Structures are given as C-alpha cells and as structure tokens.
Amino acid sequence: MNNHLLIYNTLTRTKERFEPINIGIVGLYVCGPTVYNDVHLGNCRTFISFDLIYRYLMHLGFKVRYVRNITDAGHLEGDRDEGDDKFEKKAKLEQLEPMEIVQKYTLGFHDVMREFNTLPPSIEPTATGHICEQIEMVKQIIANGYAYEVNGTVYFDVEKYNLEFPYGQLTNRQLEDLIENTRELSGQDEKRGRLDFALWIKVKPEQIMRWPSPWGWGFPGWHIECSAMSSKYLGNTFDIHGGGMDLQATHHTNEIAQSQACNHKAPVKYWMHTNMLTVNGVRMSKTAGNGFLPGELFTGNHPLLEKGYSPMVVRFFMMQTHYRSTLDFSNDALQASEKGYARLMAAIKTLDKIKPSSTSGIQLSGHEKACHDAMNDDFNTPVLIAELFEAASIINSANDGKTLLTADDIIGLKKLMHDFVFDVLGLKPQTSNTLNDKALQGVMEIILEIRKEIKAKKDFAASDKLRDDLGKNNISIKDTKDGAIWTVQE
RNA sequence: GGUCCUGUAGCCGAGUGGCUAGGCACAGCUCUGCAAAAGCUGCAACAGCGGUUCGAAUCCGCUCGGGACCUCCA
Incomplete structure (x- = not known):
C-alpha cells in the first residue's frame, strides 16, 4: 500500500x-x-x-x-x-x-x-x-x-x-x-x-x-x-x-x-x-446564466463555441488543470487539448508497432516513479500528463528507430500508459469496435489498395483527390513508410 | 468591509529558493511525389517596486490588476 x-x-x-x-x-x-x-x-x-x-x-x-x-x-x-x-x-x-x-x-x-x-x-x-x-x-x-x-x-x-x-x-x-x-x-x-x-x-x-x-x-x-x-x-x-x-x-x-x-x-x-469552472474569467453558474450544457459542448451548438469537442477531449482538457485551480473555457484552449489528446492516444497505438531490441535506451522505473510522484502530490494531473507526454516522445522516437526498447520496456510502457491514461485519468480511446467499424475496415482496406495501385502509376492527382474526398468525410489518410494508414476524425 | 485565492512566454497551464514542466501555436531541418504524421533543433515567461539571501518566478512588504466566498449554485 x-x-x-x-x-x-x-x-x-x-x-x-x-x-x-x-x-x-x-x-x-x-x-x-x-x-x-x-x-x-x-x-x-x-x-x-x-x-x-x-x-x-x-x-x-x-x-x-x-x-x-x-x-x-x-x-x-x-x-x-x-x-x-x-x-x-x-x-x-x-x-x-x-x-x-x-x-x-x-x-x-x-x-x-x-x-x-x-x-x-x-x-x-x-x-x-x-x-x-x-x-x-x-x-x-x-x-x-x-x-x-x-x-x-x-x-x-x-x-x-x-x-x-x-x-x-x-x-x-x-x-x-x-x-x-x-x-x-x-x-x-x-x-x-x-x-x-x-x-x-x-x-x-x-x-x-x-x-x-x-x-x-x-x-x-x-x-x-x-x-x-x-x-x-x-x-x-x-x-x-x-x-x-x-x-x-x-x-x-x-x-x-x-x-x-x-x-x-x-x-x-x-x-x-x-475549484470553479469559468467562462471568460467569470464563474460558470446557474444563476449567472453562462452555463454550458455538456451536450452543447459536444455538438458545438453554442454561440461561444467554434466547434464541438468530444467528451474525452473535454475530460482531458479538465485534467490538464489541477483540481484546485480555476479552469477557464476557451476555444483555443480546447483545440490545443484536442490535438494534444490525439497525440497521446496515437502514441499508445504506436506502441503496438515497435520492434523490440536487445538493449534498452531508457530507464522505465524513473518514469513510473515520476507518474506516481505527480499523483501523490495532491493529485497533480497536469504534471502527470507532462510525464505521459515524455513517454509518448520515447515511444515515437523508438518507432523511428532512434531509441532502443527491449520487449520488457515495451510491456512496461504499455502498462504505464494503460494504468495512468485509462485507469487513473479515466480516458478511453474514441474508436469503438462495433460491427459497423469492422465493415468500414474492410471497405477501407479495398480503397487503400486501389489508391496504392493509382499511386504506383504515379497518378497523383487521382490519389490526392481520393485522400481529399475521404478527408471531407472525416477519414484521414496518411502515407507512411509502411504504406497508408487511415483514421476516423472525431 | 471581512475571509481567501490569483497574476508565468502568442494561447493553455505546472513548479522546487540555485539544476530554467508539459501541451498547442510559430520557425528551420530530416523524412516525403505532395500533404499529414513522426523525429531533431530553435523560440520566448515569471505584473511592478522594494527587502531577506551568496543566490528568488519561488520567502517577506507595498502598489497595481483579476477572481471566489460572505444570499441559491459543483
């Protein structure tokens, strides 16, 4: 204990x-x-x-x-x-x-x-x-x-x-x-x-x-x-x-x-x-009439919002501020959180692709300790998140072959991210594995195969159009060294 | 008026008396048909004025600014 x-x-x-x-x-x-x-x-x-x-x-x-x-x-x-x-x-x-x-x-x-x-x-x-x-x-x-x-x-x-x-x-x-x-x-x-x-x-x-x-x-x-x-x-x-x-x-x-x-x-x-949540520096309250309803935030259906933000992005946004500090709502801050959150989740996914090495270039126990130290200090989530981004950097660097991770390192990093991101911070990946997604996965595999053939013929106008059109439907395509990958934008 | 909190780089936000979190944005480079992603590098801050100290964003005092509670609100 x-x-x-x-x-x-x-x-x-x-x-x-x-x-x-x-x-x-x-x-x-x-x-x-x-x-x-x-x-x-x-x-x-x-x-x-x-x-x-x-x-x-x-x-x-x-x-x-x-x-x-x-x-x-x-x-x-x-x-x-x-x-x-x-x-x-x-x-x-x-x-x-x-x-x-x-x-x-x-x-x-x-x-x-x-x-x-x-x-x-x-x-x-x-x-x-x-x-x-x-x-x-x-x-x-x-x-x-x-x-x-x-x-x-x-x-x-x-x-x-x-x-x-x-x-x-x-x-x-x-x-x-x-x-x-x-x-x-x-x-x-x-x-x-x-x-x-x-x-x-x-x-x-x-x-x-x-x-x-x-x-x-x-x-x-x-x-x-x-x-x-x-x-x-x-x-x-x-x-x-x-x-x-x-x-x-x-x-x-x-x-x-x-x-x-x-x-x-x-x-x-x-x-x-x-502490209180504020909007433009003023406390959000029922009587002040400046309250956002969660639904309005998720859909972006509010005069002060430029767009909607998913519940997990909002949760992550809140976790980036300590619970005893006031938290001010703004579009800029929410957008920054949205991107940061996506980066963190992407790093966790990347973890599955890393090839283990026989030698290690990191000290994992130090990172684990830093995470616990942050939380033990009156639940300091901003510091915890900073530490998790450090871990994300390690993962990305390893994915680029610039940092060596042993199989044990990878298992440890998975556990670290799982424990703190999912169990403690209470975040969860936004993509669910429903039947629809499985159907979509099949379709996307076919589309990407076709696009690969188009690209092989150097018909970049056609391949870019395909990418742009999918982008308009919230599916983004990224060409990596190992081929194209796709993600659904929330 | 009383009790407190607070003022950190373009934005959001941590912070220990000495070793300059982190995210977003921005700039350059690597990679790339392009884009994106990723990596590397750079960038810049501690409201102001005094004091304590070898040394302060960090402690103390004052000034200015913002906020909360003291009436229902998480």
Whole structure:
C-alpha cells in the first residue's frame, strides 16, 4: 500500500499525508447534484475531479466506498430558508410532478456522467429515501440542545454551537465577522440568531413534497441530508468529504456543525474542495446564466463555441488543470487539448508497432516513479500528463528507430500508459469496435489498395483527390513508410 | 468591509529558493511525389517596486490588476 499520498485539507489549509482511519479502506463522500435542472459543465468538473480521485485511490490499492448523493428534496430558492422549493417551482414551470422533475434530471445526469466515462459511485443515496434518518438526526440535535423548534420548523442554534466548537473553521472565519456580514433579521423571522439555519422546514399548504415528523408535516433542510447519509453509510467520522468550493462556506460548514452536534464527533478527516469552472474569467453558474450544457459542448451548438469537442477531449482538457485551480473555457484552449489528446492516444497505438531490441535506451522505473510522484502530490494531473507526454516522445522516437526498447520496456510502457491514461485519468480511446467499424475496415482496406495501385502509376492527382474526398468525410489518410494508414476524425 | 485565492512566454497551464514542466501555436531541418504524421533543433515567461539571501518566478512588504466566498449554485 502506497503511503506517500499528500492531500490538501481545507480544514488545515495544508497538504497532509493521507492516512485512512481504517488501514486499506477509504470512505469518500461527495456532494452530488440537485436534480431540478440540467447539469452544467461546472458541475461536471467537480464530479470528474472526484472520479479521478476515486480512481487513483483504487489504483493505490485502497478499497474505497464512494458515496455521492442525489439531492431531490429540500433545496430552496432564494436565501435563508424562505424561498420556494426548487423542485416544486420547476414542476410548475414544466407542468410535471416534482418527482417527475427529479426523475428526468437524474437520468440526464447519469447520461452525462457516462459520457464523461466516470465510474458510478458505490452508493448514490437520495434525500427523499432517507427522510427517517434525517428526522432522527434532527431529534438528536434538539435533544443535545443545539436546535429549537418554532411553529413546525426546526432551526440550528449557531451561536450556541459556537460557544463550544469553531463554527467558521472551514473557511477560517470568526463568528462575529460572519454575523456582521449577514443581513438583519426581518420582523417576522422565527430565528433566534442571524446565522441559524433550518434543519426541518414546515410545509406550505400548496406543497406536494411533504413528510410527517414530530414537528408536523414538512421537509428536511438542505444540509441535513448529507450529514445523515454520510454517517449512515460511512460512519460518524470518515476519511474524505468533497465538493465544489462554493459549498464550503455554507453547506459544508453547516454539515460539520450538524454532525458534531449530533454525534459529538468531527465528521470528516480530510475536506477536499474543487475549484470553479469559468467562462471568460467569470464563474460558470446557474444563476449567472453562462452555463454550458455538456451536450452543447459536444455538438458545438453554442454561440461561444467554434466547434464541438468530444467528451474525452473535454475530460482531458479538465485534467490538464489541477483540481484546485480555476479552469477557464476557451476555444483555443480546447483545440490545443484536442490535438494534444490525439497525440497521446496515437502514441499508445504506436506502441503496438515497435520492434523490440536487445538493449534498452531508457530507464522505465524513473518514469513510473515520476507518474506516481505527480499523483501523490495532491493529485497533480497536469504534471502527470507532462510525464505521459515524455513517454509518448520515447515511444515515437523508438518507432523511428532512434531509441532502443527491449520487449520488457515495451510491456512496461504499455502498462504505464494503460494504468495512468485509462485507469487513473479515466480516458478511453474514441474508436469503438462495433460491427459497423469492422465493415468500414474492410471497405477501407479495398480503397487503400486501389489508391496504392493509382499511386504506383504515379497518378497523383487521382490519389490526392481520393485522400481529399475521404478527408471531407472525416477519414484521414496518411502515407507512411509502411504504406497508408487511415483514421476516423472525431 | 471581512475571509481567501490569483497574476508565468502568442494561447493553455505546472513548479522546487540555485539544476530554467508539459501541451498547442510559430520557425528551420530530416523524412516525403505532395500533404499529414513522426523525429531533431530553435523560440520566448515569471505584473511592478522594494527587502531577506551568496543566490528568488519561488520567502517577506507595498502598489497595481483579476477572481471566489460572505444570499441559491459543483
């Protein structure tokens, strides 16, 4: 088991050596999407980042239980527990039942995740499936003295909690500063303190999504679901909790408070936060209206895009930036990634053609170590990719006969590329071996044979026309020393 | 206002106090009927000003610029 992994912990704002609570086993919880709308690309970035983390932990040999929830209830619009329920509002707009909204966008979310080649989590619990657990937790928090009920709504008492625990620790803030920067309570506000938040919310008469509780009909507050579900599946204290940076200040801060108040334990050892995706320097968000939908990106059907980019190119593009840095979207950057990605994949294919030598001109173990070092340094994918390009250079050089590789070198390089490109980075070759492709392969062999004959007669006008015409149909022909090869452009 | 992050060559992006990632683009050469691919070579950067140091893009301070969170958002 590799024990050199460093993880940046938001709690301490430093990189820490990763030591799981139970040897060899990792509990990982990631805040999933609220399924009242299409996932936009910013959401996807977080889930793709944690997919990488999940994959690498498994690559290191850990047994990982990866829990990522679906929020399908209790998420209000507007601020401070007073807005409309997101699902009910969307249901009215689309003239559907709230649970039809949930179903529709859950399915859409899964489709997109599949396109990005993310592994499904071990458990994907929903808020509505864990109402009992949430109610029990709220009861316990009240019993422990950190929450109070007013007219069927239960609030968490932040100021009382802060007397014993540092409420603002995750964002390094003092309670006084937080209070100062929060707006005044309005006249009819039921809360005792400005920072108090709802654990359970009394239902409005017109609302459909409602459950019985000791405090009457209502629904759970947004933050309690993650506390309830993470402790149920991973225990009262578990290893890693992740999510987007935007959840840090409110959602995760409240999660810590709830779990601590309920279980008398800090819930999480390592907090990990992914940075935001930006478009022209501005954060991509639902409210800013600058969100790309994944489908728009794949097809290029968006005013800001010059063309479409395949899911694997987008994934590769994201991996070229570290997860804690902002990632800015632009055509130039995407095109650069597209070409680089193609080069990397081509090198992997080339590996099959290299003839082994009896002597070796490389030190493979050094490259393997460099790959692991990069990933062990808080999942530094840009450095890993730089190293993989070094490997690609070796492969290309060997293919040109300028670097010697033994049979063992070739096997080792294949394993290196397979492990890191496919297993860890989660990329996959874009060409699939369907029946159609097999038919196409036969056709292309015939065409290339004909073209070879034309070229032998030095009728270059005809052979070039054939190449150009195939190019217009996204099939590119390249003449190499060993004859012509063809590839389908994505 | 509070808490932070950030400013790296044409573009995207890593980075350790000393040994100048990587990708894309660009230029030259090799290969080639041409093109492409591939290889080799070249190219250029650390926002500004001070300080610490034998030495700083890397540490500290200030100035200027960009961004996030503090109200729903991954």
